[in-house]
Amino acid sequence: MDWQKYFTLKTLDRGLAYYENGNVLELMQISHGYEAVVQSDSGNEYEVNIEIENDELIMNCDCIYGQEMGYCKHMAAVLYAVEEGAEMIQQHDLSKLINRLSTQKLREILLSVADQRAVKYKLQLLAENDPQTVLKQRLNQIIRKYSIAIDELESRDYYNFSEEVLALLEQDIYEIDDSQWECKAECVRYVLDAMHRLNLDEELDDMWMIFNTCYEMLGAILMKDESRLGWMKKKLNPTYYHEMLETIELGV
Template identity: 30%
Template sequence: MENWMDYFKPYIVDRGCSLFLDDAVQGLQKTSDGYNAHVIGGQVYEVEISFEHGQLVSMWCECPYAQEMNHCKHMAAVLFAISELDSHPALEGKDVSLAQLLDKLTVEQLRAVVLELAQEDRELANRLQLRFSSQLTSQQVENVKKEIRDLGLPFEDRRMGYIEYRQTRDYERAVTKAMAQYLQPLLDRCEYANFLAISDAFYHQICRQELDDSNGTTGSLLYRLAGYWQHLVTVAPDKIVQELLDWCLEQLSGYEVAEDLLMEFVETEFQEKYFLEQKLTYFQAVLQAIEGGDKSSWSWKFRRDRFALLCYRLLVQLGSSEADLLTFQANHWEVAGLRKLAIAQAVANQHLDRAVHLLQESKRLDAQYRGLVSDYSQQLRDIYRSQGQDDKVREELLEMIFSAGDTDLELVEELRDYVSREE
């Protein structure tokens, strides 16, 4: 079966996994074109999954969310159940006899069996403690963290300690399942400090795991983890949210593979004023360090521009005065993104003379970046055209074609309107 998880939003997959692990999928039956089942939650919903030549072709659920043309957690739960059935076909049909056998056991016998299994299976022991303990002890948290650190071992090549491409999907499913087992219950039980500790273990495991990342496994798992962080931000007290922000800022100087996701998460979340002020202070310090650092690095300009734009957006969010914003732009005028904002504002306010001045200056400052120069020329062409300055329109078209190397044939056709037949 194809990777059906791609059809769902990550948090829907996580909730579906939780339903599946809680045995909410009941009465799974094979039909002529797929499977149907009932999923038990707050209510009981019927789910139908259809396949054609082994490919997923349609899903249906009677819940309100699915009726609005969405793929729901109940569908995901049934697909988890089908995936397990496909992985262990020999087990099909044995659930009833097992249930009958368990019915015959006494409480003492069941307790003895569960204890024996838990002593042999660390994952089972951790799940039992997480589900039935009133609150995890520090030792139980360490046990869970140890299991998380070892999540990649079953999928690694024994000689190289590396997960090959063909194993990455199974590894991703294992980590996704573990996140649903350990993180969601902690959120549900408001064990936020333990959530942060175990989330940290997941983060480091995902970032450190060596694997063939051709299909984006690492990014996909980090995105799922960020979904749990988003949930935490919405339900936890400010003290915990502050700890999460502190943790995120600390990690920004760590794994390069996670920097983009962390930057996006920090920027989009933590919108209260005191968090915005903290982020601004932090990123201004980072920007200052970058500007005083090694400018020969290939990534120096990218990082400087990125953090300068982030600081500017934070200043805007905090309601800084126009004078302060202009001062910040002037102090970082080499950042093309800041000049683009100034150009856009000048055009929006119909201050076209200023816009032309900024565009001409930007062409000079960014002369080595042909793509940027072409963009500036296009904007100048549009302004000159609106003003009826045909000679200047012609100049910009010629520059785009012959200097900036823009190969758009439409520009050549447009140039015909501004040159003589001889030219």
């Protein structure tokens, strides 16, 4: 079945990344299709239902994009999982495998992949007690890289720009440990401040994804514990605060 026809190329790319990163947590075949649970990079879990009728797909996802704007990356991730017929490795199973390896073996595995640029960057982040400096430098590099394209409103460069910023948010900032939640929130706020300084149009789909992800992540960080409300009231821009609440209420 040509299921990819239902999605834009951008959505397919993001769905494939979700599948390859293991964001499809549960997948069950039912009488007329599939039911699944997909986790966003900010930690929210969404239920996806896919039914097959006369070689056509009827798909639903309880994220806001799936409900209001069409076929989403969570649906695409599930279909990639179905297509590949991959067995889901639960996190606790992966932990068991790692626990069986010696410290020396784990070190050897890490060194074998450490030459990859992305891995080097990740190690640099993990080695920092306060990763804000590294992350801010990376964001500023991205902005400088696309500054001309942003001024000239080149649509393809807008897409590439948004993908790099989203990767920074969903991979690097998201993985900061919750024990450093203030650092994590500051990094997200820094991204928001930078996007507003660029006067980017939030209505554009690529830019909407950046702002929406920021508000979603802030909500996940700050609403987790009442003790964090003081930081929120003191440091969070009132506009960000209201946008964050609206995003949470919509269940994005």
